Amino acid sequence: MEITQEKVSTATASKSKIPKKRIALFFGIIFVLVFCLAPAMWQVLTSFKINEAIATVPNVYLPSLDQLTWEHYNNLFSRRPFLLYIFNSLFVAATATLIALATGAPAAYALARLRIPGEKFLVAIVLVVTLFPYVLLFLGLFEVVKALDLGNNYLALIIPYAGKNLPLTILVLRTFFQQLPKDLEDSAKIDGYNTVQMLLRIVLPMTIPALVTTGILAFIFAWNEFIFALTFVTEESMKTIPVATAQIGGSSIFEIPYGPIAAATVAGTIPLILMVLFFQRRIVQGLTAGAVKG
Structure with a gap:
């Protein structure tokens, strides 16, 4: 009976333990995605920001709704x-x-x-x-x-x-x-x-x-x-x-x-x-x- 309990506890511990390689792979993928997509996303956000938000120091990474505008696109095509x-x-x-x-x-x-x-x-x-x-x-x-x-x-x-x-x-x-x-x-x-x-x-x-x-x-x-x-x-x-x-x-x-x-x-x-x-x-x-x- 004791042997069976030990086997059950060992199996439960092995299932609950997440492999380190999988964790490293997950964070590696996240890093590559952020590294590759961040410049493109920054360009997209800049195209919608008002001029005051663009010139603000420090940078506004996540602008609020009142800091977004379609003016740049309207001027571009008009x-x-x-x-x-x-x-x-x-x-x-x-x-x-x-x-x-x-x-x-x-x-x-x-x-x-x-x-x-x-x-x-x-x-x-x-x-x-x-x-x-x-x-x-x-x-x-x-x-x-x-x-x-x-x-x-x-x-x-x-x-x-x-x-x-x-x-x-x-x-x-x-x-x-x-x-x-x-x-x-x-x-x-x-x-x-x-x-x-x-x-x-x-x-x-x-x-x-x-x-x-x-x-x-x-x-x-x-x-x-x-x-x-x-x-x-x-x-x-x-x-x-x-x-x-x-x-x-x-x-x-x-x-x-x-x-x-x-x-x-x-x-x-x-x-x-x-x-x-x-x-x-x-x-x-x-x-x-x-x-x-x-």
Whole structure:
């Protein structure tokens, strides 16, 4: 009887005892979430704070209802054509992404499946171009834009964005194409398909998650790019969101408009969030493709 009571007490104690690893994991997750989300939440709160709450020392981390306002968003869309800036960014980023995918997919398929002389050398060049800082290309691109008279033209942004995203697109899609089984392509050759038909009707439909994932990366780069958009486009009606946000001014040269800048940042980030949520399943499939064999 005593032995049974000891076993019961031991089992109860083991159940009530929480493992230290689980506690450490829980606090670790909380820390990572706070560390990653705190700047974004601070930006959102700043966009809704009144100017007095923003300038208060010490900082107001949790503002009361009388310290919140929609004024920054109202001024953002009423005093400036911010919807036009969103359209400009959307048009430039989407066009550049489509061009990068349309040209990068055939190139990646050729490097993955066709026997091309100097294939490894070409892949090495693509890798080097991917790692090359695009800021160092600025002076050369500026001379090209000036020579072709592309200033204040969407092409002045679309072409550099597509060119910068092209090497990354080729490398990522080449990896996915190499993971596809060759049996389907061999069967398609027997049925009379040529290389272009196999790419369009068989290979690309099987790599839609990879195309979406690569397209999202290219789109985000084009959406957030600042230096080219600031230099190559100076007309107000053609500016993109990063440039328009950076040029928001206060009532005087000594005032930093934190509220309007925060509102513009949040408004410019919402389309990216919606796009990622819409393609969430495809992105996960693209990131995990090839991780499990079978």
